[in-house]
Amino acid sequence: MQVWQAAVLGIIQGLAEFLPISSSGHLLIGETLMDVQVSDFLLLEILLHVGTLVSVAIVFWRDIIDILRHPIKDKRLLMLVIATIPAVVATLLFGDRLESLFSGWFLGLSFIITAALLMLGETASDRIREARNDVGYKQAIAMGVMQAVAILPGVSRSGSTIVGGVSAGLTRESAARFSFLMSAVAIVGSLVFKFKDLLDSGNTVFASGWEAPAAGVLAAMVTGYLAIKFMLKLLQTKSLKPFAVYVTIVGALVLLDQLLFGRFFPHLF
Numbered sequence: 001m002q003v004w005q006a007a008v009l010g011i012i013q014g015l016a017e018f019l020p021i022s023s024s025g026h027l028l029i030g031e032t033l034m035d036v037q038v039s040d041f042l043l044l045e046i047l048l049h050v051g052t053l054v055s056v057a058i059v060f061w062r063d064i065i066d067i068l069r070h071p072i073k074d075k076r077l078l079m080l081v082i083a084t085i086p087a088v089v090a091t092l093l094f095g096d097r098l099e100s101l102f103s104g105w106f107l108g109l110s111f112i113i114t115a116a117l118l119m120l121g122e123t124a125s126d127r128i129r130e131a132r133n134d135v136g137y138k139q140a141i142a143m144g145v146m147q148a149v150a151i152l153p154g155v156s157r158s159g160s161t162i163v164g165g166v167s168a169g170l171t172r173e174s175a176a177r178f179s180f181l182m183s184a185v186a187i188v189g190s191l192v193f194k195f196k197d198l199l200d201s202g203n204t205v206f207a208s209g210w211e212a213p214a215a216g217v218l219a220a221m222v223t224g225y226l227a228i229k230f231m232l233k234l235l236q237t238k239s240l241k242p243f244a245v246y247v248t249i250v251g252a253l254v255l256l257d258q259l260l261f262g263r264f265f266p267h268l269f
Helices: 003-018 023-034 042-059 061-069 076-103 107-127 137-149 157-167 172-201 211-234 241-261
Strands: none
Touching: 003 023, 003 042, 003 157, 003 172, 003 211, 023 107, 023 241, 042 061, 042 172, 042 211, 061 076, 061 172, 076 137, 076 172, 107 157, 107 241, 137 157, 137 172, 157 172, 172 211
């Protein structure tokens, strides 16, 4: 893999991890268009996620320190644990079955699902008269269930969890902040799940040098930081509808290729 390819994938990972547009879906598109396969470079895939994890730590370092210093008093730790359980259960039960969906045929539909979720979240938000800023059991469970839904390839994790929080009564900004903290837990969990695979893979991502992995990590970290800051500011006054329009267009283009051409992605039938 060339340096520029790793950098492009890092940019995609950093932006799409926190914008509600699906990092897994956009990585599949990026890999396909550049004719590379991140899964063939498991260490690079892990490093890209480490880059986005660092960006979360940079933005929310005060929150993370407060949570770790006061794990009992600060109820956010308990809420994060509760919110993580549904995705863990779903991964253990259905993880292997869902791997086949990453082959590409499900991709276009998943983007459409993301768009529908974003629009439903906006509709629910408009109906809530007084949104809250603190995450309670109801909000943690709702966001956790939506994170479990987002293990489908192409369904945005950040978009789904923000929608879950907003639908359960949180402000958009508060839902986003908790969603990004959830992402840190999810990334650490993903690293743990993939560690054994990494040991068994005999991965050779560094065989041609360290430049490509370093470029990918740096790109993911910088763009992830910018994406988080952008989303937190945007959601103070704006809605998620523009992202819904975007993923609808992307999903339609992918479906069109899958149904009629099969040039980039596998045919649906």
